[in-house]
Amino acid sequence: MKRILPFAILFLIVGCQNANAIDHNATDKDITSEVTVQHLITGIDNLNEAQERLLEISYLDGAYVQTSAYFADRILEMLLRNSTRESIEKMDEYQLILHFDGYEEIYVNIENQNFWFKNAAVSYDLEGIAELWDRYIIKIDQNEFVYDDFEKTVLTEINADIDHDGIQDDILLYYDNDLRLSVNNTEVVINANIGKFSLGSGNEYYSGLPTEIAHLEYIESLDILLYSYDGASVHGPFTNIAFYKYVNGTIQQLKYDVTCDIETIDLDNGIIELHFPPTNRTYQLRMSEREIQESKAFKAALDLDMDASMKAVYEEDVKHSILLSREHAIFEDYDGDHTLELIIMGKLQTKFASAYIRIDEPIVLVYELYPDEVMCSDIFFEHDGPEAQFLFDYFR
Numbered sequence: 001m002k003r004i005l006p007f008a009i010l011f012l013i014v015g016c017q018n019a020n021a022i023d024h025n026a027t028d029k030d031i032t033s034e035v036t037v038q039h040l041i042t043g044i045d046n047l048n049e050a051q052e053r054l055l056e057i058s059y060l061d062g063a064y065v066q067t068s069a070y071f072a073d074r075i076l077e078m079l080l081r082n083s084t085r086e087s088i089e090k091m092d093e094y095q096l097i098l099h100f101d102g103y104e105e106i107y108v109n110i111e112n113q114n115f116w117f118k119n120a121a122v123s124y125d126l127e128g129i130a131e132l133w134d135r136y137i138i139k140i141d142q143n144e145f146v147y148d149d150f151e152k153t154v155l156t157e158i159n160a161d162i163d164h165d166g167i168q169d170d171i172l173l174y175y176d177n178d179l180r181l182s183v184n185n186t187e188v189v190i191n192a193n194i195g196k197f198s199l200g201s202g203n204e205y206y207s208g209l210p211t212e213i214a215h216l217e218y219i220e221s222l223d224i225l226l227y228s229y230d231g232a233s234v235h236g237p238f239t240n241i242a243f244y245k246y247v248n249g250t251i252q253q254l255k256y257d258v259t260c261d262i263e264t265i266d267l268d269n270g271i272i273e274l275h276f277p278p279t280n281r282t283y284q285l286r287m288s289e290r291e292i293q294e295s296k297a298f299k300a301a302l303d304l305d306m307d308a309s310m311k312a313v314y315e316e317d318v319k320h321s322i323l324l325s326r327e328h329a330i331f332e333d334y335d336g337d338h339t340l341e342l343i344i345m346g347k348l349q350t351k352f353a354s355a356y357i358r359i360d361e362p363i364v365l366v367y368e369l370y371p372d373e374v375m376c377s378d379i380f381f382e383h384d385g386p387e388a389q390f391l392f393d394y395f396r
């Protein structure tokens with residue numbers, strides 16, 4: 001393309017000169033401004049407009065090779081995903097040149113995992129490119145080479161008619177640097193850029209390959225795809241799950257998250273009132289005498305240091321500082337109605353280190369599974385009595 005461009009510009013100049021031949025008042029300036037229109041788009045902020053543009057790639061200074069639309073989408077997606085993180089790596093050596101039609105060339109160093117526009121002063125991280133590029137697949141289309149796809153490591157393959165149109169659907173859970181779920185010709189990212197040997201982030205650690213700890217199941221009675229993965233965190237092992245449906249040719253994720261906020265804190269009576277949207281349930285958590293005394297002392301010390309407006313902000317922060325983590329998930333018919341419920345055991349904790357209350361409570365959430373939603377029907381704490389105990393016993 002490097003060689004073609006000068007010809008394109010030359011043609012444009014020639015074209016302008018011919019058109020202007022009749023207009024004897026034409027100046028060099030007019031010609032220059034015509035050429036300026038051909039300026040290539042550059043800059044990270046303009047990259048998302050590159051969608052549906054043709055992409056050609058030169059690898060190790062070889063000739064430019066066209067890419068399939070899917071290949072171009074995946075490369076663009078990776079560039080955009082990383083485009084806010086400036087890289088500290090150098091901008092001299094590169095292995096790839098990406099050329100989106102109409103755009104300035106983009107150089108990629110696969111080893112250092114960074115990219116930059118030609119003539120730009122800044123480079124950006126391109127985490128995951130080494131693993132993804134390792135998997136490129138070239139095919140020959142009408143005697144031309146085309147970068148077509150990336151090699152998939154298939155974790156689960158299911159063939160079933162999950163949208164009831166009478167045609168079998170091809171369902172794949174696969175890994176190719178991302179963990180992805182595809183149904184027929186559409187796909188979603190379940191977990192981006194997870195790397196070969198790790199999955200997750202923050203204080204979650206995973207001991208296995210994604211291929212060993214991620215699973216996909218088809219719950220036929222509900223036409224739901226259940227994705228799960230097992231990992232470990234600083235608090236111990238956990239299971240994370242997600243639900244997907246395939247409707248009208250698109251993959252939709254069913255929301256089942258429950259969040260928790262503190263409604264009121266009554267230190268005199270030792271009661272913290274919790275609210276669980278979107279279930280709209282409230283729950284009163286009783287503090288021990290020792291917790292009450294400690295919280296009162298902590299709060300008294302803080303009150304001395306804060307004026308009224310600081311106090312208001314602080315109180316608001318404390319109320320939103322609850323973290324609900326899910327550690328284990330099982331399916332059980334816990335109410336004996338002959339349908340399975342999803343039962344999740346987790347922890348409710350204060351994540352705001354300077355909050356004057358401490359919450360660290362095991363919790364069980366019960367979800368009813370419906371074809372179009374996964375709805376939280378019950379919430380239990382460990383000290384809720386025999387009914388809660390038998391739920392916690394599932395996880396022992």
Ligand SMILES: [Ca+2]
Pocket residue numbers: 160161162163164165166167168169
């Ligand atoms: Ca089907």
Ligand SMILES: [Ca+2]
Pocket residue numbers: 332333334335336337338339340341
């Ligand atoms: Ca049941």
